[in-house]
Amino acid sequence: MFSKILIANRGEIALRIIRACHELGVQAVAVYSQADKDAPYLQLADEAICIGPPDPAESYLNIPRIISAAEIADVEAIHPGYGFLAENVNFARICRDCGITFIGPPVEAMQLLGDKIQARKLAQKADVPIVPGSEGTIEKDTEALKLADKIGFPVVIKAVAGGGGRGMRVVHNDVSFRSAFYAARAEAEAAFGNGSVYLEKFIIEPRHVEVQVIADNDGNALHFYERDCSIQRRYQKMIEESPCPVLDERTREKICEAALRIIKKANYVNAGTVEFLLDKDKKFYFIEVNTRIQVEHPVTEMVTDHDLVEWQLRIASGEPIELSQRHIKHTGVAIECRINAEDPANNFSSCPGTITRYIPPGGLGVRVDTHVYQGWTVSTNYDSLIAKVIVHRQDRAGAIATMKRALREFVIEPVKTTIPACLEILSHNLFVKNKIDTGFVERNF
Amino acid sequence: MAQENADLLKIKELIEMMKENDLAEVEIKHGDDKIFLKRSQPQPPAITAVPVIAPHVSSALSGANAAQASVTEAASSGPQQKTNLVEIKSPLVGTFYATPSPDSEPYVELGSPVTSQTVVCVIEAMKVMNEIKAETTGTIAEILVTNGQAVEFGQVLFRVKPD
Numbered sequence: 170m171f172s173k174i175l176i177a178n179r180g181e182i183a184l185r186i187i188r189a190c191h192e193l194g195v196q197a198v199a200v201y202s203q204a205d206k207d208a209p210y211l212q213l214a215d216e217a218i219c220i221g222p223p224d225p226a227e228s229y230l231n232i233p234r235i236i237s238a239a240e241i242a243d244v245e246a247i248h249p250g251y252g253f254l255a256e257n258v259n260f261a262r263i264c265r266d267c268g269i270t271f272i273g274p275p276v277e278a279m280q281l282l283g284d285k286i287q288a289r290k291l292a293q294k295a296d297v298p299i300v301p302g303s304e305g306t307i308e309k310d311t312e313a314l315k316l317a318d319k320i321g322f323p324v325v326i327k328a329v330a331g332g333g334g335r336g337m338r339v340v341h342n343d344v345s346f347r348s349a350f351y352a353a354r355a356e357a358e359a360a361f362g363n364g365s366v367y368l369e370k371f372i373i374e375p376r377h378v379e380v381q382v383i384a385d386n387d388g389n390a391l392h393f394y395e396r397d398c399s400i401q402r403r404y405q406k407m408i409e410e411s412p413c414p415v416l417d418e419r420t421r422e423k424i425c426e427a428a429l430r431i432i433k434k435a436n437y438v439n440a441g442t443v444e445f446l447l448d449k450d451k452k453f454y455f456i457e458v459n460t461r462i463q464v465e466h467p468v469t470e471m472v473t474d475h476d477l478v479e480w481q482l483r484i485a486s487g488e489p490i491e492l493s494q495r496h497i498k499h500t501g502v503a504i505e506c507r508i509n510a511e512d513p514a515n516n517f518s519s520c521p522g523t524i525t526r527y528i529p530p531g532g533l534g535v536r537v538d539t540h541v542y543q544g545w546t547v548s549t550n551y552d553s554l555i556a557k558v559i560v561h562r563q564d565r566a567g568a569i570a571t572m573k574r575a576l577r578e579f580v581i582e583p584v585k586t587t588i589p590a591c592l593e594i595l596s597h598n599l600f601v602k603n604k605i606d607t608g609f610v611e612r613n614f
Numbered sequence: 615m616a617q618e619n620a621d622l623l624k625i626k627e628l629i630e631m632m633k634e635n636d637l638a639e640v641e642i643k644h645g646d647d648k649i650f651l652k653r654s655q656p657q658p659p660a661i662t663a664v665p666v667i668a669p670h671v672s673s674a675l676s677g678a679n680a681a682q683a684s685v686t687e688a689a690s691s692g693p694q695q696k697t698n699l700v701e702i703k704s705p706l707v708g709t710f711y712a713t714p715s716p717d718s719e720p721y722v723e724l725g726s727p728v729t730s731q732t733v734v735c736v737i738e739a740m741k742v743m744n745e746i747k748a749e750t751t752g753t754i755a756e757i758l759v760t761n762g763q764a765v766e767f768g769q770v771l772f773r774v775k776p777d
Contacts, residue, residue: 203768219766220707234767237707237739241764267740 178250202228302369328357334404708739
């Protein structure tokens with residue numbers, strides 16, 4: 170096990186990693202920008218190094234400053250968290266070249282799976298169904314339109330280097346195709362520096378189902394079952410749960426095994442998530458692999474009672490996975506609500522400001538992952554996530570009831586948050602009856 | 615001329631007296647003559663004025679360096695003297711070096727004059743030696759870091775008394 174690592178991230182995930190480090194007896198070095206200088210989790214870290222001004226480009230995204238901090242603190246490894254540099258191939262490569270272990274997949278696996286087209290090809294080789302679509306990138310809108318007609322509308326134009334729903338356009342007919350094609354390319358170029366796009370059939374009213382996996386350096390891989398993340402708004406997840414409430418055992422087994430086949434074929438190491446779409450006939454289609462720990466990882470931790478960040482540290486330090494799949498069990502139902510500083514009544518516009526009154530919820534089965542405290546100022550520099558509330562109860566009805574009780578208790582003043590929107594969703598008839606899909610939020614709210 | 619010399623001697627004596635008795639201000643009136651002397655505030659006991667986070671950085675250092683660093687900080691001014699001093703802060707994360715090479719003289723010392731282009735130190739980051747310029751004009755009044763010390767972004771390295 171490492172004796173000292175650096176966390177190249179901030180906020181709740183930095184705190185999460187500090188906690189896993191301390192349980193393993195690993196010293197945690199935190200880096201921070203001047204905007205985060207008063208964050209209390211820095212006091213929990215064994216060392217804290219200021220790496221720059223608030224602007225992420227000058228701090229959390231600044232590779233030279235982070236590597237320099239790693240060198241002066243003399244750490245053995247870097248945990249990139251999620252977002253920022255977590256899926257940056259260049260950063261992973263630089264860590265390797267500097268003799269610092271990157272806590273995540275090898276450069277080659279990250280590069281392969283980070284290219285959505287290569288990932289789709291790999292899935293096919295692994296005998297995993299993919300969404301019907303283009304073989305590779307499509308350069309001309311005429312070529313794309315021909316393929317769209319062949320696959321059948323509606324189709325979705327997606328960025329090869331994409332993520333977070335950017336560089337994506339759903340097109341329902343050939344009339345709007347050309348402008349959507351160019352818009353998607355422009356957005357992809359702006360967001361990812363790569364305007365290449367590909368085409369997929371748009372699955373009607375799908376569920377987003379993802380499988381949590383880990384793999385070690387010896388090729389052993391385990392899954393921790395699935396999460397259903399269908400409650401999304403503009404491709405940003407709002408509510409996640411495990412298990413997926415509409416999966417039968419047979420399909421669960423098939424989808425989890427499909428995920429492991431992809432991971433093994435990619436020679437993937439460490440924690441990752443394989444994403445699928447589930448259509449109305451319970452058929453699943455591979456979408457992409459997220460080569461990092463995810464925001465919603467606590468949902469899986471609650472139902473399986475495994476510390477995923479600890480697994481990341483163990484695998485990265487060279488420990489083999491000594492458990493077998495039959496040791497991984499899931500019990501009960503866990504739900505997570507992401508609480509953002511956004512005003513649902515005002516089109517979810519972000520609401521920065523100082524939180525003058527903060528009282529988090531508690532009680533049986535309630536977990537709150539946050540860096541926020543009374544007096545914290547939510548700034549515009551970074552994402553608007555304030556806290557993650559995760560509940561775990563014996564069944565879905567119990568989990569929903571506990572989550573609603575917890576959200577009602579949660580005091581965050583005076584900033585506006587997405588708590589009211591979460592409460593509405595949790596009370597919605599369709600959500601309760603499991604008749605939802607990824608378009609549910611935008612259709613009903 | 616003789617009168618001026620005598621006056622100067624008196625003033626010097628007064629200054630000595632003020633120092634010995636730890637006086638901040640002295641005003642002496644003698645008929646129409648008045649002399650008023652004000653001394654900059656005496657040093658308060660050394661309270662390290664660094665932020666809470668800094669101890670984490672210095673714990674990355676060897677014990678010797680850490681001890682030296684805190685001595686330098688203690689010897690530097692208390693809060694009152696900082697109001698007119700210009701701070702030179704680290705623009706990088708890395709290792710501070712006061713000298714161009716192990717055997718040479720430091721770039722600057724206490725009392726060294728600096729202009730905006732004067733190189734005051736080197737900060738090594740990822741094997742690259744970055745020359746740090748003063749970017750202000752004046753005299754080095756305080757040096758807050760020691761050779762080989764790890765420094766973070768924004769850490770105060772020097773305080774300069776402006777001209």
